Amino acid sequence: xxxxxxxxxxxxxxxxxxxxxxxxxxxxxxxxxxxxxxxxxxxxxxxxxxxxxxxxxxxxxxxxxxxxxxxxxxxxxxxxxxxxxxxxxxxxxxxxxxxxxxxxxxxxxx
Amino acid sequence: xxxxxxxxxxxxxxxxxxxxxxxxxxxxxxxxxxxxxxxxxxxxxxxxxxxxxxxxxxxxxxxxxxxxxxxxxxxxxxxxxxxxxxxxxxxxxxxxxxxxxxxxxxxxxxxxxx
Numbered sequence: 367x368x369x370x371x372x373x374x375x376x377x378x379x380x381x382x383x384x385x386x387x388x389x390x391x392x393x394x395x396x397x398x399x400x401x402x403x404x405x406x407x408x409x410x411x412x413x414x415x416x417x418x419x420x421x422x423x424x425x426x427x428x429x430x431x432x433x434x435x436x437x438x439x440x441x442x443x444x445x446x447x448x449x450x451x452x453x454x455x456x457x458x459x460x461x462x463x464x465x466x467x468x469x470x471x472x473x474x475x476x
Numbered sequence: 477x478x479x480x481x482x483x484x485x486x487x488x489x490x491x492x493x494x495x496x497x498x499x500x501x502x503x504x505x506x507x508x509x510x511x512x513x514x515x516x517x518x519x520x521x522x523x524x525x526x527x528x529x530x531x532x533x534x535x536x537x538x539x540x541x542x543x544x545x546x547x548x549x550x551x552x553x554x555x556x557x558x559x560x561x562x563x564x565x566x567x568x569x570x571x572x573x574x575x576x577x578x579x580x581x582x583x584x585x586x587x588x589x590x
Contacts, residue, residue, distance in 0.1 A: 400578065410519075410567065410581040455519060463535060464509065464579075466519040 370458055372467035379446055380475050387441040387470045389456035396458045399439050401430050403452040404469070410455065414441070446474045478502065480582035482568050488588045489558055497553040497585045501570030508551050509571075509579060510543055514564040525551060558589045
């Protein structure tokens with residue numbers, strides 16, 4: 367069974383700290399990998415999309431990497447802020463479906 | 477421009493009733509996806525449309541669930557004879573074409589089955 371695993375399940379850091387969220391997947395034939403954030407009571411917001419041919423994508427303080435050979439992706443958040451507090455989901459996209467990890471709940475303390 | 481919209485935003489129904497959830501994708505997006513998120517659980521993929529066709533319906537939880545898309549635009553997810561375990565937030569997303577495009581999500585429909 368193909369799975370997506372996210373570690374850690376929860377993370378609490380002081381404001382200003384740099385942090386890394388991890389995502390591992392078992393499907394070697396992914397089309398792309400996507401990172402989302404989910405705020406309580408709201409829908410998903412797409413953060414970064416990495417095509418299977420790419421190794422990383424950057425948007426502002428966010429940087430996502432993809433290593434297909436090891437089945438891993440990381441989301442790096444620089445200089446974290448309280449507004450970054452949310453649940454971060456990674457999802458790997460296959461041919462006709464999409465598999466999500468359980469998410470990492472991030473809390474950034476002022 | 478307008479994003480993905482879903483209606484209703486909230487739906488409370490009695491066990492055994494049928495419900496219909498609607499998704500309006502971003503104009504021009506050919507791919508449309510349905511997911512659900514149950515309380516305390518991760519996001520679960522349900523079905524994917526490319527145009528009006530759904531190549532794989534195996535993600536639907538049971539035969540009480542069905543989905544259709546007409547005119548390559550609006551999609552409806554129908555749940556017949558609802559059960560309490562159907563209570564969840566149902567999310568819809570669209571993307572410009574297929575699996576190699578970023579998905580844009582709607583705000584979701586919160587379904588509560590009493």
